[in-house]
Amino acid sequence: MALKSKTGIIIAFILILLFIGFAAFNYVRQSEKENITVNKTETVPVQVAEARLTNLQRVLELTGEIKPAAVVDVHPKIGGEIIEKIYVETGDYVKKGDLIAVLDDDVIKAQLEEATAGLAAAEAGLRQSEANLRASSASLKSSKANLELNKKELSRVNSLYEANVASEQELDRISAQYEVAEAQYNAAEAQYKAALEAKNLALAQADRAKAALNQLQILYGEYKIYAPISGFVAARYVEQGNRTDTAKPVIRISREDELKIVCSVTEKDFPHLKKGMEAEITVDAFPGKVFKGVVSVISPTIDPATRTAGIEIHIPNKEYKLRSGMFAHIKLYLGERKALAVPTESLNKMPGTGSYFVYIVKDNKAILKNVKTGISQGNITEITDGLTEKDLVVTRGQNRLxxxxxxxIEERGAVGSEAS
Structure with a gap:
C-alpha cells in the first residue's frame, strides 16, 4: 500500500509540472503575439532620397594578361659551330648591340688569312697589268705618231714623183719606211689590246678575291652574337660548349620598358573606342595603385564568330614595376550617359543570392522592390530595372523595415545631379 501511495504522489507531481509548463508556454506565446502586434503597428522613422536621372560615366571593364611590347628570340646565323662563351644569364638587362655570345672562330680566321693573301696577290697582279697597259699605251701612241709622220712623207714624195721632181728610188724608200711604221703600229695595237685584256682579267680576279674576303668578313662577324633590342633576358636556351643550331635560339629578350595588354571588346562597345583613349590598369601585386595606359591599336574589323574586336593597350613602364605575365584589370571611360541612380546605401542584398532590393516609401508605407543594378560610381549605383524616376528609396532605417x-520620413537626401 505504501508503494502504491508513493507512485501516485509522483504521478500527481509530474502532472502538476506539465500543467505549469503548458501554462507558461501559453503565456509566453501570447506575449510574443502581443509584441508582434505592437511592432506591426509601430511607425519606423526613415531617411529617404529620390531616384534620379544622373550623368554617369560609361565605364568598360576588361581583363587581360600583361605582355612585353616586343619579344625577340635571338638565333645564331651559323649552325654547327661550338659556342665558346656566353656573357648573359636569365634576368640580366642588355642594351641593343651588347655582345651576348661568341663562337669558336679558329677555322674562319684561317680562311680569312688565306683570302687576305689571295687578295694581296690579285691586287699585285692587277698593279703589274696596269703598268704593262700603260707601257703598251705609250708604245701604241708613239707608233701611231710615227705612222702618221710616214704617211705624210709618203704623200709628199708621191706628189713630187708624179711631178717628175722625185725619183722612183726615193718613192720606193719612203714606201718601205711607211710599211715598217704600219707594221710597228699594228704590233703595238695588238700588244695594247692584250695588255688591256690582261688588266681586265686581273681586275676581275681582284674583284673576286675582294668579294670572297668580304663574304668571309661578314661570316666572321656572325661568330659574335649581339642583342638586337634592349630588354631583359627572359630565357637562356644553350650552354657553353653546345653546338649552334639556326633553328634553336640562344636567348630570349623581353622588352619591359613598354608593355601591352591584348584584349577583346564587344560589338556594342566597339563604336565608343578611339586611339589615344586613356586606360586605368590595376594589378594584384600593387593593391590600390592605378597605372596609366593608352589604347594604341584597334582592330578595323569585328570577328564574326565571337562578335568582338581586338585592341592593344600600351603601358609605359620606365620604372619596371609592372612585369609581363601579370594579370590586369582595365577600365576605359567611354563618355557620360544618363542613368537612373540611387544612393548605394539604399541597396539591400538578399541572403544567398546576388540580387538586390530596396524599400520605397508610398503613402507612409514601406514597399519592397526587387531591383537590377548597373555600374557604381562614388556613393551612387545605377538601377537598370525595378524603379522609376522620383521613387523615394529608404537610405537609413531599412534594417527595421x-x-x-x-x-x-524624417529627412530627405539627394543623389547626384538631376539630368537636364
Missing part, C-alpha cells in the same frame, strides 16, 4: 511597414 518589412514590406508594408508604416514609416515616417
Amino acid at each position: 518589412y514590406d508594408g511597414a508604416r514609416v515616417s
Whole structure:
C-alpha cells in the first residue's frame, strides 16, 4: 500500500509540472503575439532620397594578361659551330648591340688569312697589268705618231714623183719606211689590246678575291652574337660548349620598358573606342595603385564568330614595376550617359543570392522592390530595372523595415545631379 501511495504522489507531481509548463508556454506565446502586434503597428522613422536621372560615366571593364611590347628570340646565323662563351644569364638587362655570345672562330680566321693573301696577290697582279697597259699605251701612241709622220712623207714624195721632181728610188724608200711604221703600229695595237685584256682579267680576279674576303668578313662577324633590342633576358636556351643550331635560339629578350595588354571588346562597345583613349590598369601585386595606359591599336574589323574586336593597350613602364605575365584589370571611360541612380546605401542584398532590393516609401508605407543594378560610381549605383524616376528609396532605417511597414520620413537626401 505504501508503494502504491508513493507512485501516485509522483504521478500527481509530474502532472502538476506539465500543467505549469503548458501554462507558461501559453503565456509566453501570447506575449510574443502581443509584441508582434505592437511592432506591426509601430511607425519606423526613415531617411529617404529620390531616384534620379544622373550623368554617369560609361565605364568598360576588361581583363587581360600583361605582355612585353616586343619579344625577340635571338638565333645564331651559323649552325654547327661550338659556342665558346656566353656573357648573359636569365634576368640580366642588355642594351641593343651588347655582345651576348661568341663562337669558336679558329677555322674562319684561317680562311680569312688565306683570302687576305689571295687578295694581296690579285691586287699585285692587277698593279703589274696596269703598268704593262700603260707601257703598251705609250708604245701604241708613239707608233701611231710615227705612222702618221710616214704617211705624210709618203704623200709628199708621191706628189713630187708624179711631178717628175722625185725619183722612183726615193718613192720606193719612203714606201718601205711607211710599211715598217704600219707594221710597228699594228704590233703595238695588238700588244695594247692584250695588255688591256690582261688588266681586265686581273681586275676581275681582284674583284673576286675582294668579294670572297668580304663574304668571309661578314661570316666572321656572325661568330659574335649581339642583342638586337634592349630588354631583359627572359630565357637562356644553350650552354657553353653546345653546338649552334639556326633553328634553336640562344636567348630570349623581353622588352619591359613598354608593355601591352591584348584584349577583346564587344560589338556594342566597339563604336565608343578611339586611339589615344586613356586606360586605368590595376594589378594584384600593387593593391590600390592605378597605372596609366593608352589604347594604341584597334582592330578595323569585328570577328564574326565571337562578335568582338581586338585592341592593344600600351603601358609605359620606365620604372619596371609592372612585369609581363601579370594579370590586369582595365577600365576605359567611354563618355557620360544618363542613368537612373540611387544612393548605394539604399541597396539591400538578399541572403544567398546576388540580387538586390530596396524599400520605397508610398503613402507612409514601406514597399519592397526587387531591383537590377548597373555600374557604381562614388556613393551612387545605377538601377537598370525595378524603379522609376522620383521613387523615394529608404537610405537609413531599412534594417527595421518589412514590406508594408508604416514609416515616417524624417529627412530627405539627394543623389547626384538631376539630368537636364
